Amino acid sequence: MIHASHIEENEGTLIVRTDVTLPFHGLEAEGRMLVDSDGGAFVYLLGHGEEFVHLRFEENTWNEIHTYRQTEKPIYVSTGIKPVELEDFWTEIDFLLDNIRGNQNYGKEFVNKIEKIFMEDSMEE
Known part of the structure; x- marks a missing residue:
C-alpha cells in the first residue's frame, strides 16, 4: 500500500508524489479505482507482476484532485525509475464521484466529506 502525499504540476502533466520511493520495475497502471469509504480514500490499482499495489488518495489530496479534475491533464506516479501514467484516472474519479x-x-461521514470538497459548487447552482 502506497499513500499519495501530494500532486504537483510539471510541464503540462501532473505528478503524484508518494510517501515512499517506488523502485518497482514492471509497475503498470490497471486503469481502475476503488473506494475505501471506511478508510477515507480513493484507491488506484497498480499491477506489479501478478499482484496489485494500492495507491491511496486520502483526504489530504482531495483538494488537489478537485483543483486539477477539470483540466484532465495526464497524471503520473513518480516511481524513482520511470513515471507511470495513471490511465483512466479522471474517468474513474468522475465515475466514483x-x-x-x-x-x-458509502457511509454518511465519507459522503459528506466528498460532497463538501467535490460537489459544493454544483450543489449551490
Missing part, C-alpha cells in the same frame, strides 16, 4: 453523491451506502 457520480456514484458517491447522495449514496449513504
Whole structure:
C-alpha cells in the first residue's frame, strides 16, 4: 500500500508524489479505482507482476484532485525509475464521484466529506 502525499504540476502533466520511493520495475497502471469509504480514500490499482499495489488518495489530496479534475491533464506516479501514467484516472474519479453523491451506502461521514470538497459548487447552482 502506497499513500499519495501530494500532486504537483510539471510541464503540462501532473505528478503524484508518494510517501515512499517506488523502485518497482514492471509497475503498470490497471486503469481502475476503488473506494475505501471506511478508510477515507480513493484507491488506484497498480499491477506489479501478478499482484496489485494500492495507491491511496486520502483526504489530504482531495483538494488537489478537485483543483486539477477539470483540466484532465495526464497524471503520473513518480516511481524513482520511470513515471507511470495513471490511465483512466479522471474517468474513474468522475465515475466514483457520480456514484458517491447522495449514496449513504458509502457511509454518511465519507459522503459528506466528498460532497463538501467535490460537489459544493454544483450543489449551490
